Amino acid sequence: MYTIGTDIIDINRIKKSAANDRFLSRVFSKKELDFLSSKKNPYPSMAGNWAAKEAFSKALGTGVRGFRLNEISVLRDESGKPYIELSGNALKISKDLSFSLSISHTDAIAAAVVISYTSEK
Numbered sequence: 209m210y211t212i213g214t215d216i217i218d219i220n221r222i223k224k225s226a227a228n229d230r231f232l233s234r235v236f237s238k239k240e241l242d243f244l245s246s247k248k249n250p251y252p253s254m255a256g257n258w259a260a261k262e263a264f265s266k267a268l269g270t271g272v273r274g275f276r277l278n279e280i281s282v283l284r285d286e287s288g289k290p291y292i293e294l295s296g297n298a299l300k301i302s303k304d305l306s307f308s309l310s311i312s313h314t315d316a317i318a319a320a321v322v323i324s325y326t327s328e329k
Contacts, residue, residue, distance in 0.1 A: 236257065
């Protein structure tokens with residue numbers, strides 16, 4: 209079975225929120241913060257990660273319930289391809305699922321699409 213989630217966010221909204229350390233720790237995992245801090249301009253990537261987390265929750269069909277946003281790490285592999293790494297309740301809730309993720313952004317907005325799938329036996 210496949211499900212899909214999508215989200216779009218204004219990058220300036222995330223930039224304003226990122227001035228608050230509490231926002232950063234509630235939304236992003238340590239691994240994400242390490243990745244984002246390596247960027248000259250982290251805000252497009254922050255917004256993309258936010259959109260990916262929202263798209264993930266929509267693909268689950270739950271919204272952000274039963275887990276925290278910082279339990280969803282949106283990371284990049286060595287070629288820059290984004291992927292989702294889960295921990296805590298987010299991992300428990302979605303233990304039988306796999307995810308495919310795409311993130312895009314312009315100067316003003318970021319968007320993400322998450323496809324959730326299971327292999328049926």
